Amino acid sequence: MAGISRRKAGTHRRRVLAAVLVAAAGFGFLGWQHFWPVAAAAEWQYRVLADDLPVVSALAADGQGGLYASLELKNGEGRIVQIAADGGRRTVKGGFSKLDGMVRYRGGIAYSQEEDHTPVRWWHGDRDDVLFDGRDVEELATDGHYLYAIEDRPQDARLLRYDPDSGEVTTLRDGLEVAEGVAVCPDGRLFYLEKKKGWVKRLQPDGHDTTVAEGLNAPGFLMCDGAGLWVSEDATHRARLLLLDDSGRVQVVLSHLRSAQTVLPVGPGRYVLAEQGRNRVLEITR
Structure with a gap:
């Protein structure tokens, strides 16, 4: 026993x-x-440009060599912080809830809050005007005239286009699921994504949109410039910053990111990226 x-x-x-x-x-x-630290592709390098930015989300140029950064905090604690070229920072607007989209527009800044029926607004000079109503609007993009907005909703999300001349809002697509990103290329092509489905599509006039990337890890933000279509992944771990060129080749520019958000060009071969999961902004150079 x-x-x-x-x-x-x-x-x-x-x-x-x-x-x-x-x-x-x-x-x-x-x-x-x-x-695990962020890793860059062979021809790219990065550095931390600014840190201690809780829940940083959107970035926009301030027109003075610096940046505006949105802090996507809830319960009226969200704010826009200006980061000067010399590194100094100050809060320029506050009192927001889930301040998410932000883009330079018609001499000012258009911005959105991802909270139910909060409208898209336009901050220019001393004025802050309502442009149009949306529902959980995430990213904003512009072709210089129209303003595009996309809604981050579990279902029935829409891709919208606002005409500043008439004030008309046109629904370009509806019935989307967790649609977070929209981008307009310099040649007029328009792309959007559905985060939950892991794909990016190109808008087509006939309604049969073309899938240009799929199988992505929670894609959340789009930006298009002369280098191609940029996609950042809003995943908690092992997120990437991707670049799709015109040939369809996908390059992983950065990997091991945490909840990557806005990528913004700030000079030739130079970009900034909001890494929300680490509360910081990275500068990326080729």
């Missing part, structure tokens, strides 16, 4: 040790994902 008891005790210890090792491996994997 004593031998049987010892064998049972030994089996129990092995099971406990195995469970401890599995748990340790699990925590180790989570820790690796959390602390």
Whole structure:
């Protein structure tokens, strides 16, 4: 009987040790994902431009060599922070809830709050005007005349186009799911994404939109410039910054990001990226 008891005790210890090792491996994997540094492609490099920016989301040029950054905080604690070229910063607007989209528009800044029926607004000079109503509007984009907005809703999300001349809002697409990103290219092509489905599509006049990328890890933001179509992934771990060129080739510019948001060109071969999961803005150069 004593031998049987010892064998049972030994089996129990092995099971406990195995469970401890599995748990340790699990925590180790989570820790690796959390602390693993950002990696850049061979022809790219990055540095931290600004940190200590809680829930940083959208970025826009301030017209003075610096940036505006939106902090996507809830309950009226959201704000727009100006980051000067010399690194100084100050809050220029506050009192928002989930301040998300922001883009330079007609001499000012158009911005949105991802909160139910909060309208898209236009801040220019000393004025702050309502442009149009939306529902959980996420990203904004412009071709210089029209303003495009997309809604981050679990279903029935819309892609909208606002005409400043008439004030008319046109629904370009509806019935979307968790639609977070929209971008207009310099040549007029328009792209949008559905985060939950992991794809990016090009808007087509006949309504049969073309899928240009799929199988992505929670894509959340789009931007298009002369280099191609940029996509950032809003995943908690192992998110990437991707660049799709005109040939359809996909390049991973940065990897091991955490909840990447807005990417913004600020000079030749130079960009800034909001990394929300680490509360900071990165500068990326080719």
